[in-house]
Amino acid sequence: MDREKDVMDIDRALARALDADDPGPAFAGKVIAAVKTEAGVPPASVSRAGGGAIHWRAVLPIAATIAMLVAGARYQAVETERASRAAQALEQAQARAAHAQLVQALRLTGQQLNVVHRAIERSQE
Amino acid sequence: MATLTLAQSRAASEMPASGTPAALRPVERAATRPDPGADARDRRLARARGGDLDAFADLVRHHQRLVFGIACRMLDDRAAAEDLAQDVFVQLHRHLATIESDAHLASWLRRVVTHRAIDAVRERKRRPVTPLDAVAEPMSAPVSEADPLLATWLRGQVAALPAAARAVVVLRYQRELGPVEIAETLDMPLNTVKSHLKRSLAVLRARCARLRPGARNGQ
Numbered sequence: 001m002d003r004e005k006d007v008m009d010i011d012r013a014l015a016r017a018l019d020a021d022d023p024g025p026a027f028a029g030k031v032i033a034a035v036k037t038e039a040g041v042p043p044a045s046v047s048r049a050g051g052g053a054i055h056w057r058a059v060l061p062i063a064a065t066i067a068m069l070v071a072g073a074r075y076q077a078v079e080t081e082r083a084s085r086a087a088q089a090l091e092q093a094q095a096r097a098a099h100a101q102l103v104q105a106l107r108l109t110g111q112q113l114n115v116v117h118r119a120i121e122r123s124q125e
Numbered sequence: 126m127a128t129l130t131l132a133q134s135r136a137a138s139e140m141p142a143s144g145t146p147a148a149l150r151p152v153e154r155a156a157t158r159p160d161p162g163a164d165a166r167d168r169r170l171a172r173a174r175g176g177d178l179d180a181f182a183d184l185v186r187h188h189q190r191l192v193f194g195i196a197c198r199m200l201d202d203r204a205a206a207e208d209l210a211q212d213v214f215v216q217l218h219r220h221l222a223t224i225e226s227d228a229h230l231a232s233w234l235r236r237v238v239t240h241r242a243i244d245a246v247r248e249r250k251r252r253p254v255t256p257l258d259a260v261a262e263p264m265s266a267p268v269s270e271a272d273p274l275l276a277t278w279l280r281g282q283v284a285a286l287p288a289a290a291r292a293v294v295v296l297r298y299q300r301e302l303g304p305v306e307i308a309e310t311l312d313m314p315l316n317t318v319k320s321h322l323k324r325s326l327a328v329l330r331a332r333c334a335r336l337r338p339g340a341r342n343g344q
Binding site: 010011013014015016017018019020021022023027028029030031032034035038039 | 178181182183185186189190191193194195197198203206207210211214215218275276277279280283294295298299300301326329330333
């Protein structure tokens with residue numbers, strides 16, 4: 001009867017059967033070796049990784065500011081170039097107009113000189 | 126409030142006034158009981174977080190039984206369990222910065238090793254889950270719960286359970302967790318945990334009953 005009761009005490013039997021085993025005293029050493037192998041650097045890399053994350057968080061606004069400054073400078077350069085081109089085009093247009101006026105003035109002057117020249121020739125005849 | 130261990134909860138379940146099976150009863154943890162070693166363990170965790178390998182090794186030694194114990198019973202294979210436990214601690218080393226306290230660490234380890242063990246069990250394509258009824262009975266009937274034959278047979282029975290049910294049973298009977306804590310650890314609905322426990326225990330009880338010498342002889 002007692003044997004049956006013992007066998008039927010499934011809760012106690014399960015707790016005993018599933019009791020946690022210990023991997024042995026060498027286990028921690030194996031873990032540390034694996035950690036060193038995996039990291040490839042001293043374990044302080046963990047804190048450095050955390051510090052690195054903090055460092056990046058500090059650097060991010062600076063990087064954003066630099067990017068904005070570069071973008072601003074680039075925009076300014078483009079605008080300056082565009083204004084320069086416009087001024088150049090205006091100067092060229094003004095030069096062309098001045099050239100046309102000069103040509104016109106020379107043409108008129110030439111015609112007037114011809115008139116004067118013909119008048120002089122007629123007076124000499 | 127004193128801790129209600131598994132044994133105590135089982136004793137309580139034997140009281141006639143109670144209608145809830147012992148396995149489904151929550152385990153009351155010593156949340157309010159002062160733990161004299163907690164501060165020292167938190168300091169050790171802080172040192173490990175700061176890159177102290179000796180402190181991390183101490184931490185591994187303190188928790189290796191928890192991690193290896195779950196892995197071993199889940200995988201039913203010491204070598205595979207040792208590999209898994211080692212991976213879990215390496216993973217812990219990478220995530221030390223996120224661990225807030227020693228209590229958090231134990232909870233983190235329990236959760237990670239259980240989930241990874243469930244994944245490992247499910248990935249064992251070459252070793253499909255054997256239906257519980259297909260597990261062979263021992264040649265001779267075990268005579269008590271202290272019998273090594275019964276323990277081996279029970280481990281085989283538990284190892285034959287589907288991964289999730291196996292995890293529930295291991296967390297309940299090895300870690301002495303209540304259904305609520307098991308549900309939190311496994312990210313599983315509470316009713317599913319209770320269902321797994323109830324069904325697994327019913328099958329195991331039935332199988333145990335068949336081991337009785339009288340039952341074997343049809344008496």
